[in-house]
Amino acid sequence: MNLLLLWEWLASVSAITLLFYYAQYKLRRQHLEKLAAELPGPKLLPFVGNLFYFFGVTHEGFIKRVAELGKSFGSEGLARIWLGHQLVVGVYKADTLEAILSNPKVIDKGYLFSFYKPRTTGSFATTGDVWKMHRRFTNKMFQPNYMERYINIFNEQSKVLNQYIAEHLINKAVDISRPVMHCTLDTICRTAFGAKMNLQDNETFTFVDDLSISSEIIVARMYKPWFYFDPIFRLTPDGKEMYMRVKRLHEFTKAVVDTRREAVEKFNSKLEENGNIKGVDSAGCIEELEPAPYLDVMIDYAKEEKLEEGVFLREVLDVIIGGADTSAIGDSYVLVLLGIHKEWQEKIHNELDDIFGDCERDVTMSDCNQMTQMDMVIKETLRLYTAPHSLRLLTEDVQLGKYIVPAGTTIYLAMYLLHRDPLYWERPLDFYPDHFLPENVAKRPKFSYLPFSHGPRGCPGSRYGVLSMKVVLANVLRKFKVECDLDFKKMEHKPSLMLELVGGYPVKLIPRRSSQHGSINN
Numbered sequence: 001m002n003l004l005l006l007w008e009w010l011a012s013v014s015a016i017t018l019l020f021y022y023a024q025y026k027l028r029r030q031h032l033e034k035l036a037a038e039l040p041g042p043k044l045l046p047f048v049g050n051l052f053y054f055f056g057v058t059h060e061g062f063i064k065r066v067a068e069l070g071k072s073f074g075s076e077g078l079a080r081i082w083l084g085h086q087l088v089v090g091v092y093k094a095d096t097l098e099a100i101l102s103n104p105k106v107i108d109k110g111y112l113f114s115f116y117k118p119r120t121t122g123s124f125a126t127t128g129d130v131w132k133m134h135r136r137f138t139n140k141m142f143q144p145n146y147m148e149r150y151i152n153i154f155n156e157q158s159k160v161l162n163q164y165i166a167e168h169l170i171n172k173a174v175d176i177s178r179p180v181m182h183c184t185l186d187t188i189c190r191t192a193f194g195a196k197m198n199l200q201d202n203e204t205f206t207f208v209d210d211l212s213i214s215s216e217i218i219v220a221r222m223y224k225p226w227f228y229f230d231p232i233f234r235l236t237p238d239g240k241e242m243y244m245r246v247k248r249l250h251e252f253t254k255a256v257v258d259t260r261r262e263a264v265e266k267f268n269s270k271l272e273e274n275g276n277i278k279g280v281d282s283a284g285c286i287e288e289l290e291p292a293p294y295l296d297v298m299i300d301y302a303k304e305e306k307l308e309e310g311v312f313l314r315e316v317l318d319v320i321i322g323g324a325d326t327s328a329i330g331d332s333y334v335l336v337l338l339g340i341h342k343e344w345q346e347k348i349h350n351e352l353d354d355i356f357g358d359c360e361r362d363v364t365m366s367d368c369n370q371m372t373q374m375d376m377v378i379k380e381t382l383r384l385y386t387a388p389h390s391l392r393l394l395t396e397d398v399q400l401g402k403y404i405v406p407a408g409t410t411i412y413l414a415m416y417l418l419h420r421d422p423l424y425w426e427r428p429l430d431f432y433p434d435h436f437l438p439e440n441v442a443k444r445p446k447f448s449y450l451p452f453s454h455g456p457r458g459c460p461g462s463r464y465g466v467l468s469m470k471v472v473l474a475n476v477l478r479k480f481k482v483e484c485d486l487d488f489k490k491m492e493h494k495p496s497l498m499l500e501l502v503g504g505y506p507v508k509l510i511p512r513r514s515s516q517h518g519s520i521n522n
């Protein structure tokens, strides 16, 4: 009897405690929920909110679901959904995106971005003072005086790519993204890290798959709240796969950092041998130490702050990924699109012939400025296939048109919808580089085109990225014609860091001049 009383007492106390915490929780969220109720969005179910919206959705289907949502609430420029207890507001019109991206106080990326943290903790995924420090370090590598040196490296590495194509890939349909990614990886390792990795000949290198598969799992986790709790996620096949792939990415990052450390040590000991006189050693010339504008400051910082190696590696991997993946995917899409749209390929070949003739010289900055057709093709490619989205967390209320969006909301920046909105684009679903004729650009609001996002957290590498694409593509297309059998209208895409083509980037490269087969010596 006493035991029964005790149980009743315990049950009542537990129920009262739970009610008390629930009431406190509801009170704290009163403001958020009240303002959220005013926002346009699909119907809600109790407790799960709009979670059912994403039940059973495949990775490719996710972006289509987002597009449906955009269509239903098109005129408002924003739509809210509840992912369980999380309020997410999608913004997809130039004015609503401008209000978010130009607001200097909106710099946090919020909880959902924390899923990137097992992989990277550099400027991409962090917030607050740590982000500011990273951003300062990253910006160092984009000082204008480095650009000429970078162009030399873009030329050097794209010639290695051409040689690889000539020796291994001629006249057969291959997924071009892998060799291109090895080229952009070798490039970023030189430009940001001063490390020569020579990846382009490495057939067993797994970085491309490790990055692409881990990115997919991280993005998919964001709309699957049942995977939010990490100890559970780690036990799932996806969780195990992600952690295994991330471990390999960190091993590669360590190899890059170690290569740089060895190069610095070797240089310093040579310098010492020479009585600290730069330039000449006993055997002739000593190589100048290649600048590593990003990594050297990070190494010093890690020493000062006594960062553990694992933390340090997570911090530098961001720049490897940002620098290599985005431009490689961009280059691969351009080659696919030119293989399908032959009239544009011809325009590009004519433009390159006008600039270079038969001359085998390197591409210069001034050449890049003359590539107007190439510029339009790259811009149109990035309109269609840049990063489909990004996130921000509101730390205070923000006015968006006639709505007040409350602090605590996760903002989903829907570049995918913006870039396909008929309000801004004459032929939104086609590959139509004329969208970027000066007279057409002048008709659109500034925030209708955001391939690099914008504002304090916009991409710091946009200029580097476009220059690298121009040099790599110009060098490849000076040598090769490209064919692609895909049907543009049937191409399927999935969200990763960038939008990615389902099934890879199958193109056939054919030498423009018969003498090129098997040997590219320029």
Ligand code: HEM
Binding pocket: 123, 124, 125, 135, 138, 188, 318, 319, 322, 323, 324, 326, 327, 330, 382, 386, 387, 390, 391, 451, 452, 453, 454, 456, 457, 458, 459, 460, 461, 462, 464, 465, 466
């Ligand atoms: C075609 C090339 C590129 C594209 C399309 C691209 C696109 C983007 C986008 C959309 C963002 C997200 C911004 C946001 O959340 O608002 C971003 C961020 C970033 N990108 Fe790029 N990017 C490119 C090249 C590069 C390169 C070459 C680097 C470095 C060498 C780089 C480094 C970064 C970093 C570090 C961030 C995080 C910035 C921050 O949160 O402060 N990107 N990029």
